Amino acid sequence: MPHNSSETRIQDPFKPWKYLISPPLKLNFVSPNFMKVLLAICIFTGFSFIYFSTFPGQTWRTATCPECEQPLLHSTYRRHTNIVSAAAAGHGVKTAISHILFGIGGSAETWGQRRRYCELWWKPNVTRGYVWLDEEPKKPWPETSPPYKVSEDTTRFKYTNWDGSRSAVRIARIVKESFELGLDDVRWFVMGDDDTVFFTENLVNLLNRYDYNQMYYIGGHSESVEQDMAHSYTMGYGGGGFAISYPLAAELVKILDGCIDRYAEFYGSDHKIESCINEIGVPVTREPGFHQMDIRGSPYGLLSAHPLAPLISLHHLDYLQPVFPGRNRVGSIKRLIHAYESDPGRVLQQSFCYDLTRNWSVSVSWGYNVQLYPFLVRAKDLSTPLQTFLTWGTWSQEPFTFNTRVLSLKPCERPIIYYFAGVHGSGSGKTLTWYRRPHPEQRRQCKGENYGAGYTVKGFNVSAALLDPGIWNKAPRRQCCEVMSGGDQVDGVVQVRIRGCNQQESVTPP
Numbered sequence: 001m002p003h004n005s006s007e008t009r010i011q012d013p014f015k016p017w018k019y020l021i022s023p024p025l026k027l028n029f030v031s032p033n034f035m036k037v038l039l040a041i042c043i044f045t046g047f048s049f050i051y052f053s054t055f056p057g058q059t060w061r062t063a064t065c066p067e068c069e070q071p072l073l074h075s076t077y078r079r080h081t082n083i084v085s086a087a088a089a090g091h092g093v094k095t096a097i098s099h100i101l102f103g104i105g106g107s108a109e110t111w112g113q114r115r116r117y118c119e120l121w122w123k124p125n126v127t128r129g130y131v132w133l134d135e136e137p138k139k140p141w142p143e144t145s146p147p148y149k150v151s152e153d154t155t156r157f158k159y160t161n162w163d164g165s166r167s168a169v170r171i172a173r174i175v176k177e178s179f180e181l182g183l184d185d186v187r188w189f190v191m192g193d194d195d196t197v198f199f200t201e202n203l204v205n206l207l208n209r210y211d212y213n214q215m216y217y218i219g220g221h222s223e224s225v226e227q228d229m230a231h232s233y234t235m236g237y238g239g240g241g242f243a244i245s246y247p248l249a250a251e252l253v254k255i256l257d258g259c260i261d262r263y264a265e266f267y268g269s270d271h272k273i274e275s276c277i278n279e280i281g282v283p284v285t286r287e288p289g290f291h292q293m294d295i296r297g298s299p300y301g302l303l304s305a306h307p308l309a310p311l312i313s314l315h316h317l318d319y320l321q322p323v324f325p326g327r328n329r330v331g332s333i334k335r336l337i338h339a340y341e342s343d344p345g346r347v348l349q350q351s352f353c354y355d356l357t358r359n360w361s362v363s364v365s366w367g368y369n370v371q372l373y374p375f376l377v378r379a380k381d382l383s384t385p386l387q388t389f390l391t392w393g394t395w396s397q398e399p400f401t402f403n404t405r406v407l408s409l410k411p412c413e414r415p416i417i418y419y420f421a422g423v424h425g426s427g428s429g430k431t432l433t434w435y436r437r438p439h440p441e442q443r444r445q446c447k448g449e450n451y452g453a454g455y456t457v458k459g460f461n462v463s464a465a466l467l468d469p470g471i472w473n474k475a476p477r478r479q480c481c482e483v484m485s486g487g488d489q490v491d492g493v494v495q496v497r498i499r500g501c502n503q504q505e506s507v508t509p510p
Contacts, residue, residue: 095208097200099187102129103178104146105171105238105269106194108137111145114194116330117317119144120337121198128183131194132174134167152177157257158264172260172269175244176253187212189249191273192241195318197333201344202310205469206287207243215248215282217274220290220312223302224391225399227294231267235274236284239315240292242270244277251280291315294392295400299323300417301386301407304365306348308476311340320389323368324419325438335420339367342423343431346467351481351498352382354509358453361509362460362496363415364481367423370435370460370496371415374450376509381405383478412446416454434493435460458492465499480505 106114111131118131124144131148141148154169161168175189188207192198210216219236222228227237236242244252252273259276266272274284289312293299298321314333317323323332340347343366352363354376361373363382387404390396398404408414418435425432436459445455462481480502484495 095187095204095212097127097204099185099212100128100200100204100207100243101178101183101186101189102127102146102198103174103189103191104129104131104194104196105167105174105191106131106133106148107167108133108135111137111194112139115142115145117195117197117333118146120330120333121200122146123200127200128186129190130178132171132177134170149177158261160264161267164267168267168269168272169260170269171238172272173256174269175249175273176256179249179253187246189244189246190241191238191244191270192313193239193315195315196239196241197314197317198241199311199313199337199340199344199347201340202289202347203243203312205345205472206289206310206312209473210245210285212245213247214245215251215280216243216245216285217248217277217282218243218285218287218290220287220292221401222292222294222392223400223402224294224393225401226391226393226396227292228401230393231271232274234278234284235270236290237292237294238268238270238273239294240290241313241315242273242284242290248277248280248282252276255279287312289313293317293320295320295389296392296395297321297389299389300369301388301404303348303368304363304371305350305383305385306365307402308349308478310345310472311348316392336367339420339423339433342433343367343464343466345469345472346431346464349467349479350383351479352379352507353481353483353496354507355483355494356510359450360454360483362481362483362494364460364462364496364498366462366464366498367420367433369420370418370462372418372454372457372460373415374448374454378509379507410446411444412448412451414443414446416451416457418457418460421459430463430465433462433464435462456492457494460494460496462496462498464497477501480507 104118111133119142121127122145127146129146131146132151133148134151136150137148151170151173154166154173157169159166159169175191178189190198190203207218210218217236219242220240221233221235222231222237256276259279260272263272263275266275277284287309288307289309291312291314293314293316295302295316296319300323303323317329317333320329322329324335327335336347347367349366350363351366352361354361358374359376361375361377361382363371363373365371384403384405386407387397388407391398391400416437418437421434421436423431423433445451479498479500481496481498484497
């Protein structure tokens, strides 16, 4: 039986819409101008729909809310963002020492003693920054010291660590107070203690590897595991120093004061800073050249097998034996800086080679020492620090955040050590450094025949080309060395040359 009503309702299955509306009406009241406006609105709406469908990240910004979705930044940051884009693209001016603002945590009472370390690396009218004190100094301020500022009062902040000092709050706020100075052309804020020694040329070269327009937090951890466990494995330790890029500082200062109270129980300023940066979502970028030096005893073993990275800082020098025997602590660092100034990137870089005519192993820590083993030692052992130190907190034998090897008490198993004595020729593109045994010899000597031949060596002369800072932008590789002229001695001095390794070359004893 046919259903005529259905056939009447749907006569054209492809145009059902024409039966859902009433017959068209004539709108005689609509003027041509109105239609033109309506058409323009439709065209604009259509184009807007297509545009925002294609670029979904774009958002409307109305004239009534100009600050909507805009970060609340210091005015200096707005100036800063105008100059960083070119550098981020590789066309801008490289980071220089003038782009770094140092914030040094100090106190008026201890500055007279601690200034001797800071003044080793600080260059008036070159380096920028301030020592932040707890009060006005009572004595005239030395011209050789960095300028100082007195920190703001921090009594309103909470601090609940029973074993610590409230000064941690004040020092944690140095980055904020430094930022709020609004100084021009600051790309990085570098924090350190009043007994931190920075090697600034290496620091500048290191920071040039990072885009200062991004949020970076760069530093190193503690050498003692007990310190990392007590505080944090994921922070840049303040004594070794850490760097915060300007964009990260701009975000950090907005939350820092409230954040300090949230972490009131944390011991140190660096732990508080790391926790606040963690709220922003930025992890620490580790660079092994920052040295907290959380060790006790002699740094000899650690500095003789330095990580394959430029030396950036040293800390806790008053708690360690002098770096060079026969010199005081400050005099030792002056001698190390003398070598550093001749070839900054090479200082403490380790190279080792073999004299197979006499089965000798020679390890060079450039600018610090040469170690002669009158027997063959494997490369892995030579690159592992001798343990000449204990942990920071408990003065224990272990553990550390790196491998160590035992320093034997037997004189026939120890290296013969020659310490840096001078450098010459840095203006020629090459250097010649010389290393001599300390006099008088303090250790018992080995009576073995091989050691007898070793004791006839009075010193080493080490030649090397100036290390190109760009080498740190490449895949890291330790440079090679060779004992010249088959180890023949002139006046008891062995000649060694450091060079780049050849293709497919390895340091492999027979």
